[in-house]
Amino acid sequence: MKYEIFSSDSNVITFSSFGTLKTQLNHIKHPLFYSNCCYCNTTQSSFITETKATSCDIRKTLARMEDSIDHLAFERNKAQFDVDEMKIVWAGSRQDFELSDRISRLVASDPAFRKDDRTTLGRKELFKNTLRKAAYAWKRINELRLNEQEAYKLRSFVDQPAFTDLHWGMFVPAIQGQGTDEQQQKWLPLAYRMQIIGCYAQTELGHGSNVQGLETTATFDPKTDEFVIHNPTLTSSKWWPGGLGKISTHAVVYARLIIGGEDHGVHGFIVQLRSLDDHLPLSGITIGDIGMKFGNAAYNTMDNGVLRFDHVRIPRNQMLMRVSQVTREGKYVHSNVPRQLVYGTMVNVRQKIVADASVALSRAVCIATRYSAVRRQFGSHNGGLETQVIDYKTQQARLFPLLASAYAFRFVGEWLKWLYMDVTKRLQANDFSTLPEAHACTAGLKSLTTTATADGIEECRKLCGGHGYLCSSGLPELFAVYVPACTYEGDNIVLLLQVARYLMKTVSQLGSGNKPVGTTAYMARVEQLMQYHSDVKKAEDWLKPNVVLEAFEARAARMSVACAQNLSKFTNPEEGFQELAADLVDAAVAHCQLIVVSKFIEKLQQDIPGKGVKKQLEVLCSIYALFLLHKHLGDFLSTGCINPKQGSLASEQLRNLYSQVRPNAIALVDAFNYTDHYLGSILGRYDGNVYPKLYEEAWKDPLNDSVVPDGFKEYIQPMLKQQLRNARL
Template sequence: MEAEAAVDYLVDERSKAQFDIDAMKIIWAGGKHEFEVSDRMARLVASDPVFRKDNRAILDRKELFKNTLRKAAHAWKRIIELRLSEQEASKLRFFVDEPAYTDLHWGMFIPVIKGQGTEEQRKKWLPMAYRMQIIGCYAQTELGHGSNVQGLETTATFDPELDEFVIHSPTLTSSKWWPGGLGRASTHAVVFARLITDGKDHGINGFIVQLRSLDDHLPLPGIIIGDIGMKFGNGAYNTMDNGFLRFDHVRIPRDQMLMRVKQVTREGKVVQSDVPWQLLYGTMVYVRQTIVADASCALSRAVCIATRYSAVRRQFGSQNGHETQVIDYRTQQSRLFPLLASAYAFRFVGEWLKWLYMDVTQRLQARDFSTLPEAHACTAGLKSLTTSVTADAIEECRKLCGGHGYLCSSGLPELFAVYVPACTYEGDNIVLLLQVARFLMKTVSQLGSGERPVGTTTYLLRLEHLLQCPCDVQGAEDWLKPDVVVQLFEARSARMTVACAKSLSKFSKPEDGFMDLSADLVSVATAHCQLIVVSKFVEKLQQDIPGEGVKQQLEALCSIYALSLLKKHLGDFLSTSCITSKQASLANDVLRSLYSQVRPNAIALVDAFNYTDHFLGSVLGRYDGNVYPKLYEEALKDPLNESVVPDGYHEYLQPVLKQRLRTARL
């Protein structure tokens, strides 16, 4: 095999870039400081052999899990040794890039206690959790119930005699099933259960339950715990001990019920605290906002791999003696560049959601609940939109890499497998879109009344105008005007919303209408969410964007994002008479010229994500483009290559070849 040359096969591509890539890196990271932390943590992880991850596809389940425990411990050790800040620590865990019990401990267990525990409970539990003297998980979903949390069957019955709750799993389907970190690592859980006092069911509440002894890690009496088994993909989520959990009348003290909102008194009375229940929504908004941010990471990673490889890969045709780089094919561009644009779009909408979460939190503290339903709908809808698109996009990027994308060493199979459950956890994407649609229907129905639509729904105030305004596109260049595009997306969303509301009004029972038209309602919600992403991208570009050529690139990407959506959902735009076929055809032409504009910048635009080769974990996406020798290197690591004649030859191949099957013992 040829010696490895220390060259950059993509250097020509990089020299074509028409913008200041360092400035773009900072835009992508969300600021100088963010860039610096992110860059430093990425390098720290990449340079530490303990965090090696190229062997995940060939480790068996036990080795894989043990290895994850090791990495989690090592990460924690480094965090302590280096006295990392919370932001740094979380970035470090992010770059370790392996689902682990710590995700749930830091990402769910702690936030839930923060959000739903009383002052006292927070004082008691959080310090232990912060020091990892206890490890917690989030045990909500059961074998029989995920989406419908109100249908959970686990019971927490108050025993006034002993001042305790009895936690119990009355049926097979009431077993907790799925919680990450539960199966093998966690010592504690926040368990969601039906609160029962005096024979009365008071609905679902959270309870802190110790699961395992802190001495020997054995499950406490009455508790059965296990791992729910292999999940999709090599490595991927199999590093996580998603678990099951059954309770046989397990007793916990009364003060382990999370009582910030609902409380049970010594006598067993259920009382509301003076804390508004709406605060509970805060946690949800927080968690979903992080999922949107993660979507842009996963998507940009896949796009980075596919873009670099598309510049390395050559097939057919000829350009000055070489075959054509596949990135120069229009079909490749029309599949890839909208995803590149989406990565940036999701990045900016994620940034905005972070702001929204802070805004909501401040308002909640001031007991201003006016924006909560809208913020809730925003995060639910954007969680759904961005995760669905990202999941599909990763697989599309894999296909864009041809046969080699199917190898684990391309990094894309694992990225897909580890990513797709984001479409299901924290709210099934369809169930979430139905919630958004309900919110929109309500908003529209209240337009006449005093309720003024807020935030991302304010455009509905201009309903009359939007229902009839023609699209201002005369020539191709008009498609590049942000206000034209935003108004178009507003018009489409408004018209679809109103049409659906009209159809609903024909049903005598609104609930029947909602059931029967739910597929259309999902389309309405999607249109609304796409509008949000488009308009937040446009708003971002109205800010000051430093760096030579940076703004121009982002403007091109913004147009690509919007116009490729238009193309994909053309039926929506035409059937609501938002545009004409002629205008649609112009948009298609503009899209092609935008692809040509982005083409020379493509590699630099993915370089701007600043991913290390370690984090990318892809031979095809290597920074230096040195793909082919590295594919060999990876292949040679497969255990099947340990011997030239495979295990099983004598028993199962030779008898076939030698026609001795009849006598063979198989």
């Protein structure tokens, strides 16, 4: 950036050896210096040593100094805990921290991964840009001999959705999970080397949530020992698969298996889509991109596609046959591999989604928190500094619960990872006992965390005021790229209904000696929980983990029991379930919130090293729980778990907790350890140098390529000159 000097008057520039800068200008305030005054607390003047300088010196000094000034240093100095130790807690382990730290810096420091120009590109340029980055990332992965985990990290820090996400995230795992050993030996090496590129073709134009309703058919032809893949209707067109539209050479296609006129339900098939020579779709196959999606760049970097088959033939051995097989004679048989495996896969996929939720939410919170410390509005008396918006209680009451949620989702995600390993171990030992509970639990947590994250990102955007609406804030992209998580891998409301079904089953079996397991274990104490009345007498009582936990358990249990009682009034249970669906969803939410709260509390029962680290997490845990209690006060009151006075004590305690977080807020988002590249936000810059950079960024827009815009001569000049009547428009 070039700095204009507004006056040739001699200026006095003063800066400290501690990297903070303070200016005393004679009458004229230099824009950058003035900004600095806005950021730095004036109380730091004791550090300052004076140096005289002329305008000319200033000009030279500025560029050099700007990038080394930390405008948020005075905020960081306030922190009451060891940020480096918190980084380890956030990452999960020292090893995980070091991995993320190393790979994220590697990406951030490579200009080939620059992403600040994305939002101005048209669709074609944007897509080409993605192809380049994906190829370059793959090249680097090979050059640096990165292992699988490192490669995954690298792709995620590149932070631009691409066909490779589906290749590695869906195509490869589908073959690993559903292919026979023979199929894995044939296809996986090709996929691992990217000699073929695959996608996952499940959803159809008319069928998203209802996988069992898919219409694409795979009809066995015993004459030729082939399957005939076909789309009988328009609504059966495959629709949405990422990477399909323009890039994938292969797909795992889900279709109804038809043998001799009999429908055996939906199965997966490996189908080659495009020639490996000229990349043209094979005969009988129509493929295209489904068009623009929400957001400027966001998922428009991805070729979500449409696919139609007109009687396309594939060999019989391209059906994924680990669980069920079709023999040469056209007999449909099951292997001894348990079908429940598919649920294990679901637990794994959803576990990753919960982990991603904490990442997305924490990015937004990091941006909003840093900018809330930089931004000042109102509260200035006698011409002094205005108040940092982070000091307003309304800002805290919206921002800090999201900060707490980010941590809460992080820890519940960590626990889900353990759950997945536990389930896998049991599956291998043919123990399916915990599977339904694990499935319900992950479904519910996927729904809860993705909804809260999508809403939370948008709330963070609003918390940044008008500037949050600029793409350079990073928040519009973050929202647009995140929000499909509420729909994919199970619509969030549909998932909650699945949880509710499981809860109703659990309640109905309570008398039968079938002991509820895992996250529903509290239901075993249902009689006690139905009698529960909170004994909170003063605001601090709400800081006790057991007090909070019992209130959440009682609320969840009572809402489930109430639903079960209301359901029992219907002669047709399914009709009752439909009629009471909205209440059932509420009960499921209560149950899922309890899980998150209880896992946060469990985390805090562990030993957590680092000065003040555990204390901060305790504060965040209380905020998360009491914020939910406040938000769902109607649940807690109407079930009689707490009384209005106790509700108001919870609000009082919440306000106290906000004051405790306040000095630690910046350090708590620093602990996420995001690079400025990954954040992709001027408002969220680590150094807080927002306004000069925002100003600088504006000029990069293509509209600023010329002073007089394209179209002026044809459309605006005739208007101004009153010559529009004869203009051709």
